[in-house]
Amino acid sequence: MSRLFSIFSTLRRYPSAFVGSILVSCLLIVALLAPVLAPHDPLKLNPRERFAPPSIEHVMGTDEYGRDVFSRIIMGTQTSLGVGLSITVICAVVGGLIGLSSGYFGGRADELIMRIMDVLMAFPGILFALLILSMLGSSILNVILAISVTGIPKTARVARSACLNIRSEEFIEAARARGEKTWYILLMEILPNAVQPIIVEASIKVGFVILTASSLSFLGLGIQPPTPDWGLIVGDAREYIFEAPMLIVWPILAIAFTTISFNLLGDGLRDILDPKELGRV
Amino acid sequence: MYRNFPEAFFTRRNFLKGMAASSAILAINGAPSLLYAGQPKRGGTLRVSVSRELKTLNPLRHVNLSEYMQGELMYSGLVKLSKDLQPVPDVAVKWGSPDAVNWTFELRKGVRFQNGKELTADDVVATITKILDPATASPGRKNIGPIKEVKAEGKYIVKIITQYPFSFLPQSLAYPCMKIIPADVLAGSYDTLATKGYGSGPFKLREYVPGTHVILERNPDYFDGDKPYLNEVQMLILPDSVAETNALLTGQIDWVVEANVNQLSRLQKDANIKLDRIGTGQFPTINFGCDSRPFDDVRVRKALSLCLDRQMALDMCLEGYGRIANDNPISPEYQFYHAIPQRKQDLETAARLLKEAGIKKGTTLPLYIAATPAVRGKLGVVMQQCAAQVGVNIKLQHVDYSTFLDQIWKKANFYVGWYNMQSCEDAMFHLLYTSDASWNEMRWNNKTFDAHVLAARQELDPVKQRAEFAACQQMIHDEVPNIIPFYNDFVTAYRSNVNGVVRNPRNTFFTIENIWMN
Numbered sequence: 001m002s003r004l005f006s007i008f009s010t011l012r013r014y015p016s017a018f019v020g021s022i023l024v025s026c027l028l029i030v031a032l033l034a035p036v037l038a039p040h041d042p043l044k045l046n047p048r049e050r051f052a053p054p055s056i057e058h059v060m061g062t063d064e065y066g067r068d069v070f071s072r073i074i075m076g077t078q079t080s081l082g083v084g085l086s087i088t089v090i091c092a093v094v095g096g097l098i099g100l101s102s103g104y105f106g107g108r109a110d111e112l113i114m115r116i117m118d119v120l121m122a123f124p125g126i127l128f129a130l131l132i133l134s135m136l137g138s139s140i141l142n143v144i145l146a147i148s149v150t151g152i153p154k155t156a157r158v159a160r161s162a163c164l165n166i167r168s169e170e171f172i173e174a175a176r177a178r179g180e181k182t183w184y185i186l187l188m189e190i191l192p193n194a195v196q197p198i199i200v201e202a203s204i205k206v207g208f209v210i211l212t213a214s215s216l217s218f219l220g221l222g223i224q225p226p227t228p229d230w231g232l233i234v235g236d237a238r239e240y241i242f243e244a245p246m247l248i249v250w251p252i253l254a255i256a257f258t259t260i261s262f263n264l265l266g267d268g269l270r271d272i273l274d275p276k277e278l279g280r281v
Numbered sequence: 282m283y284r285n286f287p288e289a290f291f292t293r294r295n296f297l298k299g300m301a302a303s304s305a306i307l308a309i310n311g312a313p314s315l316l317y318a319g320q321p322k323r324g325g326t327l328r329v330s331v332s333r334e335l336k337t338l339n340p341l342r343h344v345n346l347s348e349y350m351q352g353e354l355m356y357s358g359l360v361k362l363s364k365d366l367q368p369v370p371d372v373a374v375k376w377g378s379p380d381a382v383n384w385t386f387e388l389r390k391g392v393r394f395q396n397g398k399e400l401t402a403d404d405v406v407a408t409i410t411k412i413l414d415p416a417t418a419s420p421g422r423k424n425i426g427p428i429k430e431v432k433a434e435g436k437y438i439v440k441i442i443t444q445y446p447f448s449f450l451p452q453s454l455a456y457p458c459m460k461i462i463p464a465d466v467l468a469g470s471y472d473t474l475a476t477k478g479y480g481s482g483p484f485k486l487r488e489y490v491p492g493t494h495v496i497l498e499r500n501p502d503y504f505d506g507d508k509p510y511l512n513e514v515q516m517l518i519l520p521d522s523v524a525e526t527n528a529l530l531t532g533q534i535d536w537v538v539e540a541n542v543n544q545l546s547r548l549q550k551d552a553n554i555k556l557d558r559i560g561t562g563q564f565p566t567i568n569f570g571c572d573s574r575p576f577d578d579v580r581v582r583k584a585l586s587l588c589l590d591r592q593m594a595l596d597m598c599l600e601g602y603g604r605i606a607n608d609n610p611i612s613p614e615y616q617f618y619h620a621i622p623q624r625k626q627d628l629e630t631a632a633r634l635l636k637e638a639g640i641k642k643g644t645t646l647p648l649y650i651a652a653t654p655a656v657r658g659k660l661g662v663v664m665q666q667c668a669a670q671v672g673v674n675i676k677l678q679h680v681d682y683s684t685f686l687d688q689i690w691k692k693a694n695f696y697v698g699w700y701n702m703q704s705c706e707d708a709m710f711h712l713l714y715t716s717d718a719s720w721n722e723m724r725w726n727n728k729t730f731d732a733h734v735l736a737a738r739q740e741l742d743p744v745k746q747r748a749e750f751a752a753c754q755q756m757i758h759d760e761v762p763n764i765i766p767f768y769n770d771f772v773t774a775y776r777s778n779v780n781g782v783v784r785n786p787r788n789t790f791f792t793i794e795n796i797w798m799n
Contacts, residue, residue, distance in 0.1 A: 045666045047593045065597055065662060134684055220652045220679050226662050239543050239655060241523055 010272065017268020023261035031077040040068035042075045042228045051244050060250050063233075064240060069247065072228040073254050079140075079229045080258060084210040087144050091151040091209075092202040098152065099159025100186055100194060104167055114160070117153035125150040126215055133221045143222045147212050151205060158201045162194035196273040204266035207259035214255050230255050319780070325798030326513040327779065329536040330525050334492055334518055339474035340460035341412055341419040346538070347518065349457040349789045354497050354514060356460035356480030357504075359386055359405065359439075360451050361792075362704055364559075364785045366614065368451035372400060372461060372481070372504075373439075381446040381741055386439040392504045394463050394481050402433035407464035409441075411471075421458030423719040424708060426450045446739045448746075452704040457789040483509040483794035493518060503794070510797035529554065529774060535798075536782060538791070540774040542602045548774050555779075558772045560604060561786035562612030562702030562709075565660050567648070567764040570694025572724040575640055582761040584634035588667045590626045595767045598659040602770040608761050609754050610700070610709050612768045614786050617706050619751035621758050632671045642672035649678045649696035651685035657697040660766065691722045698722065698763065701788050706750050707738045714757060723762035730756050 011018045030037060040058075046066030054061045060069035102113040120128075125147075132146035166172065167190070175185050214231030216222035223229040225236070230251040237247035331347040340352035359373040368376075375387040392400040409431045412421045427444040434440055443450060466479050478486035481504070484497035495516040499509055517534060519525040522541035528534045530551060540548065540556065548554050567585070569576035576582055591605045604612075611618050646668075650661045658679065665675040680689060689696050703709040712719050715734050716726045730753060737749035773784045778799040783792055 043666065043669075045593065045597070045663065047590075047596055050597070064659075134681065138679055220681065224677050224679055225658065226665060226677065239522065239541070242526075242547055243543060 011268070014268045014271050016264045017272055020261055020264030020266070020268050023257070024265050027077060027081060027258060027261060030074060031081045034074050034078050038068075038071035038074045040071045042067060042071040043226050051240075054246070061244070061246060063247055064236070064244075069233075069250055072233060073230070073250055075228040076230045076233065076251065076254065077258075079223055079227060080210050080213065080255070083140065083144060083147075083213045083223075084206050084258075084262075087147045087151060087209045087213070088202050088206045090144070090148045091155045091205060092198055094148070095152040095155025096159045096191075096195075096198045097186075099156035099161075100163045100190055102156065103160040103163030104182075104186055104190060106167070110160075113156075117156050120149070121153040121157075123150070126212060129212065129216060130219070130221060133216065138221050138224055140223055143213055143216055146216075147209055150212075151209065155198065155201055155205075158197050159194060162197045163190055166190060166193050200266060200270040200273055203269050204263060207262035207266070210262070211255065211259055319799070321507070321510050321781070321795075321797040322799070323507070323510050323797075324512050325510075326515060327511050327536065327793065327796060327798065328515045328517060328534045329538060329793075330517045330519045330528065330534045331538055332518070332520050332522065332525065334520070335489075335495065337475045338478065338486070338489060338495075340462070340480075341408075341417055341421065341458050341474070343458055344420055346788060347516065350538070350791050350793075351495055351497075351516060352457060352460050353482065353789075353791055354484040354516075354793060355478040355482045355486055356462070357392070357400075357482050358455065358457075358459050358461065360455045361790055362452065362455045362785065362787050364783055366452070366616070366704065366787060368455055372405075376451055378450070381448045381450070381739075382443050384441040384443070384450055386441065388437040388439065389504060390437060392481050393502045394479055395485050395500065395502075396463065396479060398463060398465075400461060400463075400481050401436045402439045403436075404461055404464045405439045406431050406433045407467050408459070408461050411462070411467050412458060419458050420719075421456050423711070424453060424456045425459050426453035446741060448741060449705045449707045449738065453708060455704055455790075456708075484511075484514055487513075505794065509794040511793070514793060529776070532776065535779050536773070536775040538773055538784075540772045542600045542772055545600075545772065545774075553777050554774055555777050555782075556772060556774050557782065557784060558602070558770050559784050559786055560612070560614065561769060561771050561788065562610075562614050563769045563771070563786075563788060564606055564610065564612070564700060564765050564767065565598070565656055565769075566698040566700065567660070567664060567766075568696055568698045568722055569761070569763060570724055571762050572726070573694045575638065575644075575646075576694055578638045579760055580634040580638040581640060582764075584631040584638070584640075584671065585664075585668060585673070586624060586761050586764045587627045587631040587634070588671045588673075589664060589764060589766055590667055591766045593667075594660060594663045597663055598656045599767065599769060602772060603767045604770070606765045606767050608758050608763070608765045610713065610757065610765060611706055611750075611754050612702065614702065615706055615709075617747050617750035619747075619754040621755060624758070626667070628670055635671060635673065640673065643674055644672075645674045645676055646695055647676045647678050649680060649685070649689045649693050651680060651682045651689070651697070651699075653682050654699065656769075657699060661697055664764075691720060702786050704787060706753070707734065710734045710753060714753075714762065725760070725762040727756065727760065 011021060044067060049062050049066040050064060052058055052062040058068050058070065063069055098113060102110045128150045129146040132149060133142055136142045172189055175189050213222055217229045217231030218235040220235060223232055225232055233251040234248055240247055331350060333345045333347045335347050335351060338351060340356050343349055343352050357372045359371055360368045361371045363369045372389050372392055373386040374389050376385065378384040388402060394400055411417050412419045412425060413428060427447055428441055429444045430442040432440050460480065463479050476489065483500055483503045485500045487498045488496040497514045499512050503509060519528060525537050526544040526547060529537050548556060569582050571577055586608055595601060595603050595605060607621055607623050609621060648661055650657050661677045665677055668675045703712060713722060714725060715731050733749050733752045737746055740746040740749060771784050773782060775782050779796060781796040
């Protein structure tokens, strides 16, 4: 309890982290409870209620198939957060491990790994993801794979530079002198001391990843209809931009809200985890 | 919801019976008389927008609407199709055959190519030979008719011999790839056709920027009287329909060939814009691979057809701009249309048929959908929801158009197709349904059906021919090699100073030489 309170009191001193964590918590709650919160079946076609304006029955109106937009936006939280968070975790774990080991081993291995990462980074992210998706076909798993591949190099770079800072510290040498195994040094000695930048990088990445996933769906190569997904809703509504302009506004608001929430949280975490600030936590 | 402009006139083929009707008569019959209140005027520039990119300027390789339009502007064919799908003269002025095997086409005299050379029977023979050569890979090869031999008799007579009696040869020769190209170009510099123009059409190529525009100028030597009236035609490629609509509203373009039905309400509000609507035999399909599980079972195909709510599909896909179809690829526009009692949504029968066929509830079937045109995706969503009602779980798989052509088209066993109206029943069956069809996407391979088509195409008695074609349509309806939910209407939008716009239901003729500007 006291621990919760101390987290809370820390957050209060960092407004962006405070606001960000509240917004993100709200999003997570909505995502978890989406099937309960959604008032209608998000997939049910309703030929008699197409393009209905907002009403008490349909808070955000209905779309070109007569489906309830509010329910679709609520259910879209699941897809967007699910995709966003899983990609971020994959990037942090895989990219973190690659970066740490590359930094720790140094020498030729480091050169080789980092040049491969540079090559991957040289591709514009969304184009590279498009390439992967058109080769493998469109599905949620492939979207996760495609965006992860484009995201891993950046995390690896961050992890590597964090690792380089502490590689030659005395406690590492001590561990080596004790004859500890490499994996032990990497995971138990280096990782805890290099984890902060990785976490900050990851939290900022979430917003970016959700935006990329939405762009891919918008282009028709990400999540497949009729799954409610914000990017997909924008893409479908584009054709009706003059007939029913609000159809395109709702999902855009949702995407913007989510991206901003995660960015606020990321910014806040960066401030909190800044070594100069750490003493005060 | 958007029905407050005049319904299209579904007037039918009775207009043009005479084979030798001149194209001037075509122009008068083919357009609302209102448009011809004034005398055609010379001059002006027509800016027309099309949505698809041109891959080549070579008419022998043309496959889409933009290319057909450019081909028609720059080249002439032997025969054109009127808007009632009757063959009318282009370069050939007369044709006929005593037995439907030995055909004679008489050419117009004094037609000149843009290089000044006269168009003669030798050029026609060289062009047909080139189209029939498999190395050319022309889509026209299987579509211009079962031609066994083609030869020139003098300068202005072309003799064509078919493999068997084939009464649809004139219609087949109106295939858009059949554009006459000078014999010396075909022999010497064939590859330059992709970027240059040599035809005898109403317009000459001035500028071609791939992916952006084609600009053409008037051909003063065009053979048809005063035509063309326009000084210049600009074909602009605008893939985004919202941008296209805006360009028309602001006067940046004069004619949107394929207006998006979702944006008609904006166009209707503008007094300077005219809309025309015609019924056509163009349709989307849901294609089954009839040679593989579970679609080799006719009960499965029929069940999926029975669970579709066609009115809902029409409303959601086309805003009602179309007509309900009956799983029959032959629409009422065709000469030998056979009316069959309408198949309606019947979930009980559908569920029973699926059960008999051993399809369990919750069976997952991936349905492949190409990104363009958007109607494909919408039909997929409606199909998915309808099938869910009988316990079939359709998983929609969207792919971009080029991936679709590469990997799905003709290969997958469950996908959404999209087909233009053809020149005649025979052309439609030989494109999609017979065992030796050009595409044979459904791999239905039904010998009885093949026999009916062969009998129909060889039959010279129209009554017997009608009976054979009716049998073909009944078989397709009963066996459902593909679901045909509705026929599309064409809606075309142009500024009111453009006169003489006629949309042809076959969607390959645009007759821009008849258009003039106020």
